[in-house]
Amino acid sequence: MFLIVTYHHVVPGRPDGHRKLFVSRDRLREHCLAMSAWPVATTLDAARAAVTPTVVVTFDDGYRNFADEALPVLAETRTPATLFASTGKIGHSVFEPDYGCVQHYLDTEALRLIDKDDLVQVESHGHSHRPLTGLGDQELAAELAAGTTGLAALLGRQPRHFCYPYGDHDDRVVAATAAAGYQTAVTCIDGNNTGAAPALRLCRIAAEAQWTASDLRSVLTAYLGPATWERR
C-alpha cells in the first residue's frame, strides 16, 4: 500500500488563502517531517514493490520555485521526491491567468542538476501541458513522444514515470502512455494504491497549504494505517 502526496508551488512566505496549489517552505518542512514517520520511497517503482505502507512525494510542473524553495527542504529533511516537468515549458516564464501572475519554469541546466542528485528524479509531465483526452490519436502520440524524447535528451536516460496534465486520462490515453514506454502514470484521483493497483492509473492526494503537521499525520494514518514506529 502506498500513498502519493502531490505539491505544486512552494513559496517563501505565507501563500494567499485562495492559492490552493501553493504551500510555504516552512509548511513543506513540517510536512516532510510528518511524512518521515512512514518510509518515503525514492521512486514510484520502489513504492509499488514496498511491503510496508509507504509514502511517495511528487511535485508537478517544474516551477523554478522547486529549486529555490522545495529542494533545500527536501535535502535538509532527506525526503526523496519525483518532479514532473513538461518539456514545452522548460526555461519559460508564462503569465498564467489562473494565478494572475507570471510563473517561471526551471531551465534545462537546473533540471539536469536536480535529476543528477539521488534525492529527486525528474519524470515526464508531457510536452505542452494540454489535457490529453481531447487530442486525436496522432496528436496524442506526438505529444507523448515530444515529452519523452525531450526529457530523455536532457537527462541522458529514458523517463519511466508519467503525470497526466490536469489528471486528464481515459482508456485510450492510458494505452498510448503504455505504448510510449512508461511504467507508471499518476492521476488526480484521490486515494491510496495497493501494490496491485493499475500502474498507469495511480491515485494521489493533493497536500493542502492549511494542513499542519498533525493534520497531515492524521490524513496519512487514515490512508496508510499507523506510522512505522507506532506499529512496533
Ligand SMILES: [Zn+2]
Ligand atoms: Zn501540471
